Amino acid sequence: PKILHPLWQSPLTIPGGTRQSPINIQWRDSVYDPFLKPLKISYDPATCLHIWNNGYSFLVEFDDSTDRSIIDGGPLENQYRLKQFHFHWGAINDWGSEHTVDCKFYPAELHLVHWNAVVYPTFEEAVMEGDGLAVIGVFLKLGARHEGLQTLVDALPAVKHKDTVIEFDVFDPSCLMPSCPDYWTYAGSLTTPPLTESVTWIIKKQPIEVDEDQLEAFRMLLFTSDGEEEKRMVDNFRPLQPLMNRTVRSSFQ
Ligand SMILES: NS(=O)(=O)c1ccc(C(=O)N2CCN(Cc3ccccc3)C2)cc1
Numbered sequence: 684p685k686i687l688h689p690l691w692q693s694p695l696t697i698p699g700g701t702r703q704s705p706i707n708i709q710w711r712d713s714v715y716d717p718f719l720k721p722l723k724i725s726y727d728p729a730t731c732l733h734i735w736n737n738g739y740s741f742l743v744e745f746d747d748s749t750d751r752s753i754i755d756g757g758p759l760e761n762q763y764r765l766k767q768f769h770f771h772w773g774a775i776n777d778w779g780s781e782h783t784v785d786c787k788f789y790p791a792e793l794h795l796v797h798w799n800a801v802v803y804p805t806f807e808e809a810v811m812e813g814d815g816l817a818v819i820g821v822f823l824k825l826g827a828r829h830e831g832l833q834t835l836v837d838a839l840p841a842v843k844h845k846d847t848v849i850e851f852d853v854f855d856p857s858c859l860m861p862s863c864p865d866y867w868t869y870a871g872s873l874t875t876p877p878l879t880e881s882v883t884w885i886i887k888k889q890p891i892e893v894d895e896d897q898l899e900a901f902r903m904l905l906f907t908s909d910g911e912e913e914k915r916m917v918d919n920f921r922p923l924q925p926l927m928n929r930t931v932r933s934s935f936q
């Protein structure tokens with residue numbers, strides 16, 4: 684029988700999938716690529732639009748009608764436009780991230796989602812193409828309170844229920860980037876339906892620190908709409924997928 688994911692009612696494995704995400708990054712198996720460029724990030728905080736709870740995570744969405752918030756360089760051939768960022772987290776601090784490093788889970792993982800507007804007319808079309816998307820993954824680890832994240836955390840009670848949205852008009856996601864430029868990169872997929880193999884993953888080596896209260900704020904969100912029986916939004920990460928015939932490259936030695 685087809686095993687369906689409890690959260691997304693989607694097949695856990697994609698028939699014929701050869702580049703699925705997330706994966707375990709085995710540090711010693713990653714290959715240093717001296718031709719990888721530094722990642723260039725330039726975000727305009729004024730492109731921030733709103734925060735919404737879409738029933739599997741909370742997303743901060745950006746105005747992607749122009750090239751005001753983009754990334755370039757790194758493993759990318761073109762510049763990619765920022766569309767949204769979101770997180771994945773666990774019910775407890777022992778797990779929650781989608782990718783693992785040497786089989787270690789982090790309590791949460793940030794995904795900044797960008798699309799190739801140089802080649803494709805819309806995000807929806809880019810989602811279906813091998814070089815359509817670029818997602819920066821940043822691990823969150825338990826530690827000091829993150830002041831930049833706090834402005835986001837303060838807004839979460841207003842999007843507690845699925846399909847709630849609030850205006851969020853100035854936020855600079857650069858404040859969520861770790862200071863170290865090092866990253867791994869590999870060819871993968873969306874980790875939620877339609878699971879298309881359209882993502883160039885750029886996973887930052889250094890995590891950012893957040894405190895327990897900030898992680899608890901994520902866990903008080905709900906998968907469910909107002910009036911439904913409450914289900915806490917936790918463990919919204921996809922199981923690890925086989926590496927198959929892929930190499931993870933590193934930008935550092
Ligand atoms: N966890 S992750 O970073 O891999 C990630 C997950 C979801 C998305 C996302 O914004 N969407 C997936 C497709 N969906 C809409 C859509 C578009 C075309 C066809 C069908 C459906 C929106 C982006 C990144």
Ligand SMILES: [Zn+2]
Pocket residue numbers: 769770771794874
């Ligand atoms: Zn994600």
